[in-house]
Amino acid sequence: MSERSGTLADDPFGGRHPTSHERMTGLPWDASYHDGPAPWDIGQPQPAIVRVASGGGFAGAVLDAGCGTGENALHVASLGLSVLGVDVAETALAIAREKARDRGIEVEFAAADAFHLERLGRRFETVLDCGLLHTFDSDERPGYVASLASVTEHEGTLYVLCFSDDGPDTGPHPISQAELRAAFNPSTGWDVAAVEPDRVQTRFQEDGAPAWLATIKRL
Ligand SMILES: C[S@@+](CC[C@H](N)C(=O)[O-])C[C@H]1O[C@@H](n2cnc3c(N)ncnc32)[C@H](O)[C@@H]1O
Numbered sequence: 001m002s003e004r005s006g007t008l009a010d011d012p013f014g015g016r017h018p019t020s021h022e023r024m025t026g027l028p029w030d031a032s033y034h035d036g037p038a039p040w041d042i043g044q045p046q047p048a049i050v051r052v053a054s055g056g057g058f059a060g061a062v063l064d065a066g067c068g069t070g071e072n073a074l075h076v077a078s079l080g081l082s083v084l085g086v087d088v089a090e091t092a093l094a095i096a097r098e099k100a101r102d103r104g105i106e107v108e109f110a111a112a113d114a115f116h117l118e119r120l121g122r123r124f125e126t127v128l129d130c131g132l133l134h135t136f137d138s139d140e141r142p143g144y145v146a147s148l149a150s151v152t153e154h155e156g157t158l159y160v161l162c163f164s165d166d167g168p169d170t171g172p173h174p175i176s177q178a179e180l181r182a183a184f185n186p187s188t189g190w191d192v193a194a195v196e197p198d199r200v201q202t203r204f205q206e207d208g209a210p211a212w213l214a215t216i217k218r219l
Contacts, residue, residue, distance in 0.1 A: 012027075012028040012030070012031075013028055014088070014111075016088070016113050016115075017115075019135065019136065019140065020135075020136060020137040020139075020140055021135045021136075028088070028089075029087075029088050029089045029092075030088070030089040030090055030091050030092070032089065032092075033068075033069070033089055033091040033092045033095065034091060037069075037203060038068070038203075039202050039203050039204050040068065040131055040200075040202055040203070041068060041069055041071075041203070042071070042201050042202065042203060043071065044071055045071045045072045045074070045075035046071075046072060046130055046161060046200060046201060047199070047201060048161050048198045048199065048200070048211065048213050049072045049075065049076075049128065049130060049159070049161065050075060052159055052213070053075060053076055053079060057126070057157070057159065057215075058076050058079070058081055058126045058128075059081075059125050059126055059157075060081075060082075060124070060125025060126060060153070060156075061081075061082050061083075061084070061122070061123070061124045061125055061126075062076055062077075062081050062082065062083045062084070062124060062125070062126045062127070062128065063083075063084050063085075063086065063117070063120075063122075063124040063126075063127045063128070063151060064076070064083060064084070064085040064086070064127075064128045064130070065086060065114045065117065065127060065128065065129050065132055065148065066086070066087055066114055066129065066130070066131065066132030066135075067085030067086060067087050067092070067093075067096060067109065068087060068089070068092045068096070068131075069092050069095040069096050069099065070085050070092075070093075070095070070096025070097075070099055070100065070107070070109060071099075072085075072128060072130050073085035073096070073107055073109070073128075074096070074099060074100060074103065074105050074107055076128070077100075077105050077106060077107035078103075078105050081126075083107045083108065084107075084108045084109075084110060084120075084122070084124075085107065085108070085109045085110075086109070086110050086111070086112035086114070086117070086120070087109075087111065087112075088111065088112075088113055088114075090111060093109045093110070093111060096109045097109050114132060114144055114147060114148075115140075115143050115144055115147050116147060117147045117148065117150055117151040118147065118150040118151065120151060122151060123151055123152070123153050123156075124151055124152060124153065124156060125152075125153050125156045125157070126156060126157050126158075126159070127148060127151070127152050127156065127157070127158045127159070128158075128159050128161075129148070129158065129159070129160045129161070129162070130159075130161045131161065131162065131163075131200065132144075133160050133162050133175065133183075134162040134163045134171075134172075134173045134174070134175050135173060138179065141179075141183045142183070142188070145183050145184060145188050145190070146188065146189075149188065149189040149190065149218065152218040153218065154218060154219070155217060155218060155219075156217070156218045157193075157215060157216070157217060157218070158184075158190070158214075158215075158216040158217075158218065159213065159214070159215060159216075160180070160212070160213075160214040160216065161198065161200060161211055161212070161213050161214075162175050162180075162200075162211060162212055162214075163175060163200060163209055163210070163211055164176070164177075164197065164210045164211050164212045165210075166197060166210050166212075167210060168210075169205065169209060169210070170209060170210055171200060171202065171205075171209035171210075171211075174210075175212065177195050177212065180192065180195055180212060180214050181195070184214070184216045186219060189218060189219050190216050190217065190218060190219060191216070191217045191219055192214060192215075192216050193215045193216065193217050194213075194214065194215040195212050195213070195214045195215075196212070196213045196214075196215075197210065197211070197212065197213075198211045198212065198213040199211050
């Protein structure tokens with residue numbers, strides 16, 4: 001085995017730069033999926049995303065960035081849309097593919113780093129971020145926002161469902177409206193169309209945690 005491949009094989013981050021969350025926990029995201037469902041992995045799509053979908057909010061090719069075990073992507077794909085879910089956690093992707101097989105839903109799941117979505121070489125009319133942005137520190141957000149912009153069609157729509165700071169009982173890493181609006185604005189290629197209070201369901205809170213559902217248009 002060459003020294004280079006040995007290094008990559010031993011690297012739990014697969015050669016990519018660990019995110020702030022991974023540096024904080026000392027573990028790759030994949031580890032969250034090793035011992036049963038992760039706290040956010042509720043075994044069904046998030047009600048807020050189901051609502052967006054039933055209101056016709058998803059159109060064209062859809063990207064689910066940080067798809068986890070795929071419940072949201074599977075729900076949108078079950079409506080007949082073309083969906084790609086990406087994640088850095090191979091274990092989550094394997095679970096998502098198995099669900100797709102079991103449910104007979106046509107959907108694509110692939111390993112990809114949300115900081116380098118341009119490497120997909122594809123563009124999407126609708127992009128979903130359910131619980132990914134809020135895992136990034138403020139210094140990581142500009143790179144992620146630019147990466148999202150690189151794959152979103154002109155006038156495409158990005159939905160962000162993230163923990164909000166509008167308590168009580170906020171989830172980890174809550175984000176303020178002001179932070180959302182600072183990240184997505186015309187200078188970064190985006191226009192925030194709406195930020196509505198909502199909930200993110202989790203396995204550890206009966207009625208979930210306060211969230212923002214942001215609808216953001218690509219300029
Ligand atoms: C809080 S979980 C949400 C998962 C899923 N969207 C859901 O609602 O169940 C965040 C997900 O983002 C993934 N993730 C974290 N950093 C990532 C990155 N740089 N690129 C792609 N996925 C990432 C994690 O592996 C994890 O599956």
